[in-house]
Amino acid sequence: MRDAVTSLIRNYDVAGRHLDRNAFDQLKAYFDSGSVRIAMAGLINANSAAIVKKASAQLFEEVPELIRPSGNAYTTRRFSACLRDLDYYLRYVSYALVAGDNNVLDERVLQGLRETYNSLGVPIGPTVRGIQIMKEMVQAMAEDANLAPSSLAEAPFDHLSRELSEVSL
Numbered sequence: 493m494r495d496a497v498t499s500l501i502r503n504y505d506v507a508g509r510h511l512d513r514n515a516f517d518q519l520k521a522y523f524d525s526g527s528v529r530i531a532m533a534g535l536i537n538a539n540s541a542a543i544v545k546k547a548s549a550q551l552f553e554e555v556p557e558l559i560r561p562s563g564n565a566y567t568t569r570r571f572s573a574c575l576r577d578l579d580y581y582l583r584y585v586s587y588a589l590v591a592g593d594n595n596v597l598d599e600r601v602l603q604g605l606r607e608t609y610n611s612l613g614v615p616i617g618p619t620v621r622g623i624q625i626m627k628e629m630v631q632a633m634a635e636d637a638n639l640a641p642s643s644l645a646e647a648p649f650d651h652l653s654r655e656l657s658e659v660s661l
């Protein structure tokens with residue numbers, strides 16, 4: 493698992509190079525944004541249950557087929573699995589925010605996930621929509637809490653969405 497600092501050091505070490513101006517600019521940007529990242533993770537963790545509840549309600553309102561008898565989130569067990577997945581995404585997003593790096597998402601969340609979803613018929617499109625709804629909620633909460641720039645919250649949610657849907661950059 494890597495964070496912004498270990499990723500940067502790794503790249504320079506692989507190339508056998510001293511840290512240069514560009515490295516110091518990147519490090520400074522990471523440390524300067526540190527308290528906002530931590531506050532955002534705190535906001536997520538303090539409100540995770542409410543975020544999952546509201547985001548899932550909105551998702552099921554937008555895509556009601558999911559909870560109809562032929563839907564993937566139909567039955568109590570699958571409904572709970574769906575909410576649990578949203579909570580996983582939220583928790584790992586908070587880790588990635590603190591780390592300033594999406595590597596934790598690749599290693600702990602995304603590996604093999606598409607295959608699992610495909611084999612269980614979990615629809616990717618609505619899952620990505622759920623992730624995006626949570627992103628919008630977290631950004632709105634960050635704005636209310638005067639955490640700037642609130643766009644810092646975007647990267648990990650977008651990374652999850654992009655990798656899950658395999659949409660090229």
Ligand SMILES: CCC1=C(C)/C(=C/C2=NC(=C\c3[nH]c(/C=C4\NC(=O)[C@H](C)[C@H]4CC)c(C)c3CCC(=O)O)/C(CCC(=O)O)=C2C)NC1=O
Pocket residue numbers: 558563564565570571573574575577578580581600601605608612614615618619622
């Ligand atoms: C920490 C990393 C991690 C992730 C991400 C994870 C996801 C994950 N979600 C699963 C299932 C599932 N995921 C969903 C999710 C949904 N269905 C829908 O219609 C919605 C679109 C969506 C919710 C937004 C459902 C319903 C299942 C159960 C499917 C089944 O068993 O038939 C499964 C299969 C095993 C299980 O049921 O527990 C995994 C591994 N597990 C992990 O350890």
